[in-house]
Structures are given as C-alpha cells and as structure tokens.
Amino acid sequence: MTALRSLLFIPGNKENMLAKAAGLQPDVFVPDMEDSVTNAEKDNARKTIRSFLPKLAQTGVPIIPRVNSLDSGWLELDLAAVIGPDILGISIGKINGPQDIETVSDLLAESEQAAGLAVGTLQLIPWLESARAIVKCYEICTSSPRIIGVAFGAEDFTHDMSIERLEDDTEVAYARNVLCVAARAAHMTALDTPYFRFKDEAGLRVNSAAAKQVGFKGKFAIHPAQIDAINETFSPSKAEIEHARRVVAAFEAAETAGRGSTSLDGKVIDVPVVKRARAVLELADADV
Numbered sequence: 001m002t003a004l005r006s007l008l009f010i011p012g013n014k015e016n017m018l019a020k021a022a023g024l025q026p027d028v029f030v031p032d033m034e035d036s037v038t039n040a041e042k043d044n045a046r047k048t049i050r051s052f053l054p055k056l057a058q059t060g061v062p063i064i065p066r067v068n069s070l071d072s073g074w075l076e077l078d079l080a081a082v083i084g085p086d087i088l089g090i091s092i093g094k095i096n097g098p099q100d101i102e103t104v105s106d107l108l109a110e111s112e113q114a115a116g117l118a119v120g121t122l123q124l125i126p127w128l129e130s131a132r133a134i135v136k137c138y139e140i141c142t143s144s145p146r147i148i149g150v151a152f153g154a155e156d157f158t159h160d161m162s163i164e165r166l167e168d169d170t171e172v173a174y175a176r177n178v179l180c181v182a183a184r185a186a187h188m189t190a191l192d193t194p195y196f197r198f199k200d201e202a203g204l205r206v207n208s209a210a211a212k213q214v215g216f217k218g219k220f221a222i223h224p225a226q227i228d229a230i231n232e233t234f235s236p237s238k239a240e241i242e243h244a245r246r247v248v249a250a251f252e253a254a255e256t257a258g259r260g261s262t263s264l265d266g267k268v269i270d271v272p273v274v275k276r277a278r279a280v281l282e283l284a285d286a287d288v
Contacts, residue, residue, distance in 0.1 A: 002027070002028070002062050002088065002148065003027040003028075003218075004027055004028060004148070004149050004189045004191060004217060004218040005027050005217070005218040005219070005230060005231050005234040005235065006026040006027045006028070006218065006219065006221050006226070006227045006230040006231050006234075007026065007027060007028040007030050007064070007191065007218060007219070007220045007221065008021065008024065008026035008028070008029055008030060008220075008221045008224065008227060009030045009032050009036060009066070009194070009220060009221065009222050010029060010030065010031050010032060011032055011036040011037060011045070012031045012032050012033045012036075012037055012045030012046070012048055012049040012065070013037050013041040013044045013045040013048055014048075015048055015052075018031065018048065018049070018052040018056070019052070019055075020224070021056065021224075022052075022055055022056055022058075022059055024061075024224050024227065025059075025061065025227070026061065026221060026224075026227045026231075027061070027062070027218070027231070028061065028062050028063070028064050028088075029056050029059075029061050029062070029063045029064070030063075030064055030065065030066050030091060030220065031049040031052070031053075031056070031063065031065045031066070031082075032045075032065070032066045033045045033046060033049065033065065033066060033067055033068055033074070033078050033081075034066050034067065034068050034069070034072075034093055035093070042068070042074055042077075043077075046077060046078060046081035046082075047081070049065060049081060049082060050081045050082060053082065053084070053086040053087065054086055056086070057086040057087075062088040063086060063087045063088060064087065064088050064089050064090060064091050064123070064125060065078075065082045065087060065090055065091065066090070066091040066092070066093065067079060067082070067090050067091070067092050068092075068093075069092060069093050069094035069095075070092075070094070070095075070100055070103060070104065071094070075092075075104075075107065076107065079107060079108070079111045080111065080114075083108075083111040083112065083114070083115045083117070083122070084115050084117070085115075085117065087122065088122070088123055089122040089123030089124050089125065089146065089148070090108070090122065090124060090125075091124075091125040091126075091127065091151065092104055092124070092125075092126055092127065093126075093127040093129060093153065093156070094127065094129060094130065094156065095126035095127060095128060095133060095140060096130055096132040096133050096136070097132060097133070097136045097139065097140065098136065098139045098140055098142075098143035100126075100140075101124070101126060101140060101143040101144050101147070102143065102144070104124065104126075105124070105144050105146055108122050108124070108146070120145070120146065122146065123146050123147070123148045124144065124146040124147050124148070125147070125148060125149045125150065125151055125191065126140060126147065126150055126151070127150075127151045127152075127153045127156075128140065128150055128151070128152060128153065128157075128179055129152070129153030129154075129155075129156035129157045129160070130156065130157060130160040131157075131160055131161060134157070134174075134175045134178050134179065137150070137178055137179055137182035137183075138182040138185060138186060140182075141182050141183055141185070141186035141188055142186045147186075147188060148188060148189065149183070149188055149189035149190070149191050149217075149218070150179060150182075150183050150188065150189075150190060150191065151191040151192075151193070151220065152172075152175065152176055152179050152190070152191070152192060152193050152216075153193055154169070154172050154176075154193035155193070157172060157175055158171060158172065169207070169210065172193075176192075176211070176214055176216075177214055177215075180214050180215030180216060181215065183215070184215060189217045189218060190215055190216045190217055191216065191217070191218045191219065191220065192208070192211040192216040192218070192219040192220070193219075193220065194219070194220045194221065194222045195207045195208070195219070195222075195226065196222065198222055198223035198225060198226060199225075201225070201226075201229055204226055204229050204230070205229050205233060208229065208230055208233035208234065209233055212233060212234055216234075217234060218230070218234055219233075219234065235283070235284070236280045236281075236283055236284045240280055241280065241281065241284045243277070244276075244277035244278070244280040244281050244284075245277075245281065246264060247264060247269055247273060247274055247277035248274060248277050248278060248281065250262050250263075250264045250269055251269050251273075251274040251277075254269070
C-alpha cells in the first residue's frame, strides 16, 4: 500500500522546481498540469513533465500527476503526455459524480492500451470540490477499483458554494467530515486540501492536526518546506506509540486474567479502545 501522507505539488511548467524535487522525499510527487499552470503554459507543462518523469521515477517516490478536468478540453492531451510505466496513476479535479469516474476510467484504459500497459494498472485520486461531489461522495468513492484516495478541494468548494474561505475552516467542516466518513466506509484514504500559508509551519501543524482529528490521513503540500510537518502530523508520535503499547499490554493482561476490559490512567480499556491502539502500532510499523 502506497503511503499517502505528503503529496507534493510541483508546477509542471517549472523545470527548476521539477529538478529540485528529485532531491526531496515526500510520499508522492504530483507534477501539476491544472491549477498551478496558466492556460498559455499547458502545452509547455505537458512537455516538461514528460521529460522529467524518468528522473523523478528513479528516486523511488511514486508519481501521480494532476491532469486537467473532464470539461477542460485538455484531459486527453494530458493523459497522452504522462501515461506510461513511470507513474502510479493520476489525480484529477472537479469530479462531480460516479459517471465522471467511469468516463475517466475508460480514457485511462485507452491510454494504458496505447502505452502497452495492462488495463487497470493505473490508480486514481479524484478531487471532490463541489456541492454535487460531496452529496455523491460515497458513490464516487466506490465507483472504481482504481481509486486509492479522494482529495478535498476547499478553494473550489467554497467558490461553488459562493461562501467566503475562512482561516479556521468552519465553513467547510461539514464537507470535510462527509468526505472522511465516506472514504472510511469505502476503505480508502481521505486527503486534505493544501495549506496555502507555506511559510507558516506552526499554522500548518495546527491545520494538519485538525484534519487528522476528523479522519484525513494525508495532505497535499504546495512547498517542499511543508513535507516534514505533514509527514510528522500524519504519523503516530512517540507518545502515541508508547500509549498504544501500554493500552495493548494492559488489555492483554486483563484477557489473561479472564476479563474483557480493564483500565489505564483512570480510563476504561475495552475492545474498541484496544483496536484503535493496535491500529496506531500497525501504522507505526508501516512507517518504519
């Protein structure tokens, strides 16, 4: 299973940024052909990303380019530029329902065949960033086996809702919770919207911790300086790991004594609590 804690956007038309990215270690590289690239630079971004894919692939970091949306008129050109053995899959914005996923999957199948890949090889991360997408969230999540994660786009969502984007995220709380619940029900990863104050590490950590608390498992980064903070937030801390070990040990001791629950530090330890603790330890082991 590919780790999806930090997913680094790299503007596809910026050779210097793509070259620098090869020395970084996010969980995923996301060369971008969509919002970070102006219309006039779309073709340049395709050519530049295509030329850098082999070098990025040599780092061992999975590559999931972000392509333009279905209604942009550029999707087929984007796919032709990046589909091949160097990428894990694609990320695509402005998905509004399961029918969009079906269309994208069909286009991917055609591109896979053209590139000599087995149909179904490439994975998919759709962006849910409209009212319609949130209403259809679970249906989208379960619409294709290609989907490994779903991303929340707060900027486009607030635009679609005609509401102000707030620093504390209260205006998107409902949408974020719906997405996380739907993703969990579909057994996939919920990915949070970027934090645009890229020089504010403290703010990023607070924002990421709040996202983790409602069920997000990773976050998109718009600057290399954000990678470490995101990875640390979405990984179990030393304190969390130690507490989980104590919980499991206390529960196992209680089981040996024939009891179905016990207590630790004044709190009841029963089956749901120990399941959470074991999940923390499994995640910690996966991060090693």
